[in-house]
Amino acid sequence: MEQININIKHAIDLVGREAYEAVKPEVEAAKRHLVTGDAAGNDFLGWVDLPENLDPTIVGRIQADVARLAPKSKLFVVIGIGGSYLGARMVIEALQSEFASMVRGAHPYVVYAGHTLSEDYYSQLFALLDREDYSVVVISKSGTTTEPAVAFRLVKAHLENKYGRDEAASRIIAVTDAHRGALHEIGVQEGYPMYVIPDNVGGRFSVLTPVGLLPIAMAGYDIDRLLEGARDARRICLSSVPFDDNPALVYAAIRNVLYRGGKKIELMVSALPSLRYFAEWWKQLYGESEGKQGKGLMPHSISITTDLHSMGQYVQDGERLMMETMLLVKKPASHVAVPHDERNLDGINYLDGKSLTSINDCATMGTLLAHKDGGVPVVTIEVERIDEYTLGQLIYFFEFACGVSGYTLGVNPFDQPGVEAYKKNMFHLLGKPGF
Amino acid sequence: MEQININIKHAIDLVGREAYEAVKPEVEAAKRHLVTGDAAGNDFLGWVDLPENLDPTIVGRIQADVARLAPKSKLFVVIGIGGSYLGARMVIEALQSEFASMVRGAHPYVVYAGHTLSEDYYSQLFALLDREDYSVVVISKSGTTTEPAVAFRLVKAHLENKYGRDEAASRIIAVTDAHRGALHEIGVQEGYPMYVIPDNVGGRFSVLTPVGLLPIAMAGYDIDRLLEGARDARRICLSSVPFDDNPALVYAAIRNVLYRGGKKIELMVSALPSLRYFAEWWKQLYGESEGKQGKGLMPHSISITTDLHSMGQYVQDGERLMMETMLLVKKPASHVAVPHDERNLDGINYLDGKSLTSINDCATMGTLLAHKDGGVPVVTIEVERIDEYTLGQLIYFFEFACGVSGYTLGVNPFDQPGVEAYKKNMFHLLGKPGF
Numbered sequence: 001m002e003q004i005n006i007n008i009k010h011a012i013d014l015v016g017r018e019a020y021e022a023v024k025p026e027v028e029a030a031k032r033h034l035v036t037g038d039a040a041g042n043d044f045l046g047w048v049d050l051p052e053n054l055d056p057t058i059v060g061r062i063q064a065d066v067a068r069l070a071p072k073s074k075l076f077v078v079i080g081i082g083g084s085y086l087g088a089r090m091v092i093e094a095l096q097s098e099f100a101s102m103v104r105g106a107h108p109y110v111v112y113a114g115h116t117l118s119e120d121y122y123s124q125l126f127a128l129l130d131r132e133d134y135s136v137v138v139i140s141k142s143g144t145t146t147e148p149a150v151a152f153r154l155v156k157a158h159l160e161n162k163y164g165r166d167e168a169a170s171r172i173i174a175v176t177d178a179h180r181g182a183l184h185e186i187g188v189q190e191g192y193p194m195y196v197i198p199d200n201v202g203g204r205f206s207v208l209t210p211v212g213l214l215p216i217a218m219a220g221y222d223i224d225r226l227l228e229g230a231r232d233a234r235r236i237c238l239s240s241v242p243f244d245d246n247p248a249l250v251y252a253a254i255r256n257v258l259y260r261g262g263k264k265i266e267l268m269v270s271a272l273p274s275l276r277y278f279a280e281w282w283k284q285l286y287g288e289s290e291g292k293q294g295k296g297l298m299p300h301s302i303s304i305t306t307d308l309h310s311m312g313q314y315v316q317d318g319e320r321l322m323m324e325t326m327l328l329v330k331k332p333a334s335h336v337a338v339p340h341d342e343r344n345l346d347g348i349n350y351l352d353g354k355s356l357t358s359i360n361d362c363a364t365m366g367t368l369l370a371h372k373d374g375g376v377p378v379v380t381i382e383v384e385r386i387d388e389y390t391l392g393q394l395i396y397f398f399e400f401a402c403g404v405s406g407y408t409l410g411v412n413p414f415d416q417p418g419v420e421a422y423k424k425n426m427f428h429l430l431g432k433p434g435f
Numbered sequence: 436m437e438q439i440n441i442n443i444k445h446a447i448d449l450v451g452r453e454a455y456e457a458v459k460p461e462v463e464a465a466k467r468h469l470v471t472g473d474a475a476g477n478d479f480l481g482w483v484d485l486p487e488n489l490d491p492t493i494v495g496r497i498q499a500d501v502a503r504l505a506p507k508s509k510l511f512v513v514i515g516i517g518g519s520y521l522g523a524r525m526v527i528e529a530l531q532s533e534f535a536s537m538v539r540g541a542h543p544y545v546v547y548a549g550h551t552l553s554e555d556y557y558s559q560l561f562a563l564l565d566r567e568d569y570s571v572v573v574i575s576k577s578g579t580t581t582e583p584a585v586a587f588r589l590v591k592a593h594l595e596n597k598y599g600r601d602e603a604a605s606r607i608i609a610v611t612d613a614h615r616g617a618l619h620e621i622g623v624q625e626g627y628p629m630y631v632i633p634d635n636v637g638g639r640f641s642v643l644t645p646v647g648l649l650p651i652a653m654a655g656y657d658i659d660r661l662l663e664g665a666r667d668a669r670r671i672c673l674s675s676v677p678f679d680d681n682p683a684l685v686y687a688a689i690r691n692v693l694y695r696g697g698k699k700i701e702l703m704v705s706a707l708p709s710l711r712y713f714a715e716w717w718k719q720l721y722g723e724s725e726g727k728q729g730k731g732l733m734p735h736s737i738s739i740t741t742d743l744h745s746m747g748q749y750v751q752d753g754e755r756l757m758m759e760t761m762l763l764v765k766k767p768a769s770h771v772a773v774p775h776d777e778r779n780l781d782g783i784n785y786l787d788g789k790s791l792t793s794i795n796d797c798a799t800m801g802t803l804l805a806h807k808d809g810g811v812p813v814v815t816i817e818v819e820r821i822d823e824y825t826l827g828q829l830i831y832f833f834e835f836a837c838g839v840s841g842y843t844l845g846v847n848p849f850d851q852p853g854v855e856a857y858k859k860n861m862f863h864l865l866g867k868p869g870f
Contacts, residue, residue: 081744082745086745097562098556098559098560099536099546099559099562099563101534102563102567103559103562103563103566111534115741115744116706116708116740116741117740117794117795117798118706118708118709118791119770119790119792119795120707120709120769121708122791123769123771124532124533124538124769125533127534127538128532128534131537131538132537143780143781144782144783146783146786147740149781149782150783150794152781153781154771154773154774157774182780182782183781186781189778189780204745264699264754264756265700271553272553272555273551274553283742283746284744284745287745287746287748288746288747288748288749290749291746291748291749291750291752291753292748292753293752294753294755296754298749298753298754298757299746299749300733300735304857305516305551305581305857306551307718308854309550309582309638309719309854310639310715310718310722311719311722311734313726313727313851313852313853314723314726314733315726315853316853316856316857317726317727317728317853318725318726318727318729318730318731318733319699320729321699321756322733332558333555334554334558335558336557336561336589338585338589339588339592343621343624345620345621346579346584346587346588346618346621347579347584347617348579348581348585350865350867351585354865356552356554356557357552359585359865360554362864362865363552363857365860365861366857366858366859366860366861366862366863367857369860370856370857370859371857373856374853374856416748418748418751418752418809419744419747419748419751421751421805422739422740422747423801424801425800425801425804425805426798426800426801427801428801430789430794431785
């Protein structure tokens with residue numbers, strides 16, 4: 001199969017090859033930390049071998065739950081926040097139609113809860129759930145995180161009211177700790193099917209556990225192919241090929257070099273609106289892994305050509321603090337070409353018969369060159385198409401590069417101490433006992 | 436009616452009151468430029484008086500077109516890019532259900548085109564348009580911008596194929612130049628109802644022209660109230676009340692002071708997912724107005740508490756380059772409270788009976804205090820609720836403050852020279868005659 005292709009030539013010109021060569025030993029040392037587990041955060045390295053080590057019975061269990069619930073569920077509610085929903089949502093939104101809520105397939109349409117406390121959001125969600133048959137997965141290591149705990153209480157009450165307690169229990173799956181915690185205890189008492197979040201895999205690295213696999217399979221996508229793509233990418237990331245043949249090392253190196261050279265913001269750029277949640281997943285992965293001790297590239301994203309007509313002016317001519325990572329996709333899944341118009345009043349007959357992708361590719365390359373000319377270094381990461389296999393490749397590639405990059409930056413890429421700060425204040429303001 | 440309430444106390448502590456007081460004369464001079472039209476960009480100040488000067492027959496014409504098309508249209512396709520769709524989308528997404536595509540009301544559900552060149556997007560859109568009755572508005576000053584021109588050719592062909600040429604023509608509205616341009620010419624030849632984009636209103640300031648008003652009314656929202664909110668905000672923005680009683684001057688001043696003090700990124704923060712496109716509209720308004728000559732705060736956004744579990748770590752502990760503008764909304768439109776659970780395994784019985792908004796408010800305040808403690812200055816902008824009136828207020832407030840802020844920054848806030856750069860490269864790559 002085609003591998004991920006990284007190209008740094010439009011970035012390295014702006015920092016010089018010497019700086020890039022000089023950082024390589026640090027990046028190789030960072031890779032060794034991941035492999036040997038001899039650095040801070042080494043109790044959260046379970047994701048490194050996950051594509052190979054995943055208990056093979058899990059996929060079968062998931063497929064059995066899909067076969068049981070999909071036929072009686074028009075909707076599937078995924079309750080989770082942060083890493084408990086972003087991985088699944090990223091894969092599902094990349095693969096489904098932009099209009100999937102209105103053009104339904106054989107599998108349930110996935111909706112999300114537990115990622116917000118907006119009162120109107122839940123009111124609107126229940127107006128929908130009143131009308132359509134649904135099932136639920138609740139994803140939480142502890143079961144006490146405020147947002148998903150509140151959402152699960154609400155959804156569970158709605159489901160029991162709609163179907164009665166027994167049928168409701170048969171429509172709920174829990175993904176949680178193997179042995180302890182509130183959600184584990186609720187699941188045991190209620191008899192929910194349960195899946196395990198491994199202790200050594202943090203939320204933002206958990207898409208290839210049941211956290212991501214169950215919702216992705218419920219939406220109708222092939223999780224075997226997803227894991228296969230991840231396995232193939234893992235082989236390359238862990239291999240001892242020359243530095244420049246390992247795309248994860250190249251990406252970790254160039255972004256650290258650009259950061260040291262004064263770039264403070266990294267824009268994830270894609271020409272496909274369906275990759276919107278890919279950028280959101282990536283933002284958590286990199287922002288939460290590296291944004292500590294006053295350091296790190298700030299993750300940001302734009303969609304082209306859409307946002308060239310909103311953020312494009314800033315990227316071209318604003319403060320010179322940005323680097324860009326462009327995610328390029330060679331082939332679309334469908335074919336649409338520009339129709340001919342005899343009168344040509346709009347002046348675009350020179351595009352007659354061209355596929356939209358060929359035009360979009362010229363827009364993307366035109367953007368790359370314009371931004372480079374404007375002083376924005378651009379790294380490109382290219383895959384053949386968007387499907388389960390390539391998404392699996394991208395997941396593992398970006399995870400591995402993130403671990404390498406974080407150690408190169410000099411932080412522990414696997415903790416997130418800053419996430420507690422708002423919670424402490426919130427608990428105090430809410431009058432939670434003990435705060 | 437309640438006015439917009441701005442509070443800078445959680446920002447000013449981090450820069451000192453002196454710096455804020457010192458910038459006031461510059462901000463007042465910038466305001467005078469807007470009022471007298473004596474500075475660069477003065478041929479694009481039509482938006483300043485728009486809420487008062489809008490031809491009153493336009494609202495009536497729009498309502499007549501809505502009455503004609505809504506009953507026979509399940510969907511309404513808005514074709515436009517940048518300022519030609521972001522204002523309408525911002526208002527519509529703020530007001531409609533998050534699940535409006537599945538829980539339809541009496542008015543058409545709005546879908547978007549012409550803002551992307553993704554081949555799969557159009558293939559998926561036409562699979563939807565095959566199934567449901569629809570009408571179209573195409574919004575473009577020139578009619579030759581590549582993205583909407585390509586989309587309009589495709590949609591027009593689909594519509595003519597579905598309904599025949601006459602009925603198709605009756606389902607298309609054009610919003611374009613009053614006298615010239617490709618779309619004007621097509622509209623005249625085909626006999627489309629046409630609305631005018633005024634010459635002195637740039638795209639990002641055009642939501643209160645038919646560019647925004649027509650789609651908003653088609654979606655079922657009250658454009659009279661929207662204009663009323665804008666008129667009330669205009670009165671305050673233009674008044675000679677003391678500096679600190681004019682929220683637009685306060686906002687323009689504090690963000691310029693923070694920028695001069697080293698802040699390079701402004702995060703628009705909201706606790707309501709429905710304000711996602713409010714942030715997108717704001718990003719264009721500020722990014723395109725200020726991001727030039729190597730200057731300007733880079734617009735970015737997060738949704739809380741959603742993104743506190745993804746970007747929260749970075750905001751709390753990453754590079755100290757950010758300021759935040761929090762858009763606070765006092766009252767929700769609906770009521771949902773936390774249900775009681777006898778067993779309390781999730782430990783949230785201390786929230787029993789509390790409305791979700793009261794919890795969300797504590798999360799928001801907890802976030803504000805945590806970020807401030809982490810060195811991120813926070814400006815809050817508060818409205819009573821989200822409805823057409825308050826959105827009208829917010830539109831005018833942010834537009835006026837943007838003009839003032841851009842002049843204070845020392846740029847022409849009304850041009851966008853950098854947007855052409857990618858287009859020139861793209862035309863060359865596409866082999867457009869003359870490039």
